[in-house]
Amino acid sequence: xxxxxxxxxxxxxxxxxxxxxxxxxxxxxxxxxxxxxxxxxxxxxxxxxxxxxxxxxxxxxxxxxxxxxxxxxxxxxxxxxxxxxxxxxxxxxxxxxxxxxxxxxxxxxxxxxxxxxxxxxxxxxxxxxxxxxxxxxxxxxxxxxxxxxxxxxxxxxxxxxxxxxxxxxxxxxxxxxxxxxxxxxxxxxxxxxxxxxxxxxxxxxxxxxxxxxxxxxxxxxxxxxxxxxxxxxxxxxxxxxxxxxxxxxxxxxxxxxxxxxxxxxxxxxxxxxxxxxxxxxxxxxxxxxxxxxxxxxxxxxxxxxxxxxxxxxxxxxxxxxxxxxxxxxxxxxxxxxxxxxxxxxxxx
Amino acid sequence: xxxxxxxxxxxxxxxxxxxxxxxxxxxxxxxxxxxxxxxxxxxxxxxxxxxxxxxxxxxxxxxxxxxxxxxxxxxxxxxxxxxxxxxxxxxxxxxxxxxxxxxxxxxxxxxxxxxxxxxxxxxxxxxxx
Numbered sequence: 169x170x171x172x173x174x175x176x177x178x179x180x181x182x183x184x185x186x187x188x189x190x191x192x193x194x195x196x197x198x199x200x201x202x203x204x205x206x207x208x209x210x211x212x213x214x215x216x217x218x219x220x221x222x223x224x225x226x227x228x229x230x231x232x233x234x235x236x237x238x239x240x241x242x243x244x245x246x247x248x249x250x251x252x253x254x255x256x257x258x259x260x261x262x263x264x265x266x267x268x269x270x271x272x273x274x275x276x277x278x279x280x281x282x283x284x285x286x287x288x289x290x291x292x293x294x295x296x297x298x299x300x301x302x303x304x305x306x307x308x309x310x311x312x313x314x315x316x317x318x319x320x321x322x323x324x325x326x327x328x329x330x331x332x333x334x335x336x337x338x339x340x341x342x343x344x345x346x347x348x349x350x351x352x353x354x355x356x357x358x359x360x361x362x363x364x365x366x367x368x369x370x371x372x373x374x375x376x377x378x379x380x381x382x383x384x385x386x387x388x389x390x391x392x393x394x395x396x397x398x399x400x401x402x403x404x405x406x407x408x409x410x411x412x413x414x415x416x417x418x419x420x421x422x423x424x425x426x427x428x429x430x431x432x433x434x435x436x437x438x439x440x441x442x443x444x445x446x447x448x449x450x451x452x453x454x455x456x457x458x459x460x461x462x463x464x465x466x467x468x469x470x471x472x473x474x475x476x477x478x479x480x481x482x483x484x485x486x487x488x489x490x491x492x493x494x495x496x497x498x499x500x501x502x503x504x505x506x507x508x509x510x511x512x513x514x515x516x
Numbered sequence: 517x518x519x520x521x522x523x524x525x526x527x528x529x530x531x532x533x534x535x536x537x538x539x540x541x542x543x544x545x546x547x548x549x550x551x552x553x554x555x556x557x558x559x560x561x562x563x564x565x566x567x568x569x570x571x572x573x574x575x576x577x578x579x580x581x582x583x584x585x586x587x588x589x590x591x592x593x594x595x596x597x598x599x600x601x602x603x604x605x606x607x608x609x610x611x612x613x614x615x616x617x618x619x620x621x622x623x624x625x626x627x628x629x630x631x632x633x634x635x636x637x638x639x640x641x642x643x644x645x
Contacts, residue, residue: 172553183553183580184553187553187554188553188554188579188580189554189579378553378579378580382579442557442559442601443557443559443577444556444557444577444582446582466579467556467557467577467579469579474556474557495575
């Protein structure tokens with residue numbers, strides 16, 4: 169497909185298939201697809217699966233009561249740092265499926281196996297490298313999938329966001345990382361090329377990691393390793409909504425979060441001057457009390473200007489103007505509430 | 517890969533064309549724009565600025581990365597391409613038409629030390645390995 173390939177956490181991945189901007193716009197306006205098979209599905213099976221996950225992750229697994237329902241969560245270390253962010257699907261009471269990031273997959277497995285021994289010995293935790301994953305995203309994405317998989321519409325058209333269902337050998341989830349409607353489809357790796365080609369023939373544009381990054385940035389979705397990592401508290405990474413501190417459930421990292429004083433927040437920035445915001449650029453705030461840093465920055469093809477996620481002092485509010493140090497200059501940026509774009513519409 | 521014969525080249529992927537009026541026009545090569553991908557921002561040097569060979573003097577930013585552009589030769593900036601501020605994608609469309617800036621060379625002989633198209637071709641082949 170004439171892709172420009174790059175190394176991504178040991179995986180040889182397509183950066184783009186020609187133009188990253190075209191791929192981005194195609195996802196916002198029609199349908200694009202991403203091969204995200206580098207992400208790892210992990211099956212957690214056994215009678216004590218729920219008990220294990222109750223302690224393992226920061227979001228409340230007891231929100232999952234219906235088969236197919238999905239939950240986004242962080243997995244924390246005892247200091248409250250983020251080991252990984254992930255999605256957990258409830259399949260049956262003795263079978264949950266987790267999808268974790270590629271770059272963290274090995275350490276996630278090691279961590280989970282060690283915690284399993286402690287919390288719920290005897291659980292089966294199985295990495296599913298035999299499965300591939302294709303994300304089909306965009307306003308027309310679902311219709312294209314139904315066209316390519318005859319019969320699948322009945323089983324999947326009533327799925328709400330963060331719900332999934334099996335159709336034949338396809339596990340079809342109404343989830344994504346673009347801020348558009350669509351499906352993430354897990355299927356046997358041996359069927360992936362055929363499925364990809366059928367989607368392509370149906371007019372779904374192949375899209376690479378480059379567009380995936382600008383789409384998720386516009387959608388205000390965190391990227392592990394950039395917007396948070398093991399040294400970052402999720403409450404300072406815009407992930408407070410995924411951390412359940414209300415219920416009396418104990419989970420790994422909870423005590424550390426309760427003990428910690430939150431001093432920073434993740435905010436959106438829109439660049440007012442000409443230029444491009446990039447991660448690690450320093451942000452100077454006037455009334456915010458101190459400095460911050462851009463965690464993810466780039467050019468927004470939808471806004472046609474540069475945007476960023478930045479970790480800034482708590483005193484900063486939407487509407488404030490801040491300065492970003494770009495090379496030898498200080499550029500003006502406006503603090504905004506993110507997401508920047510959802511379902512094709514600009515929100516800032 | 518398109519490498520016009522009538523241009524000179526640098527190891528850092530700039531092209532230089534000597535104009536009839538004695539000025540030198542500078543841009544980035546087709547190879548450089550392909551590596552960078554979709555351009556979204558270009559910063560050109562101020563007219564009148566004195567550049568020494570090797571000075572960082574312009575920035576081209578794509579969706580992927582920011583890249584510095586270095587002065588291929590010593591001289592004074594006489595013009596900057598006004599089109600690129602609003603249409604940086606012109607570099608992707610035709611890297612040899614979308615020039616960045618013009619210099620009045622301090623020594624025209626400096627141009628002779630740059631790579632010719634054959635030398636640049638060899639450089640790209642060696643970078644490929």
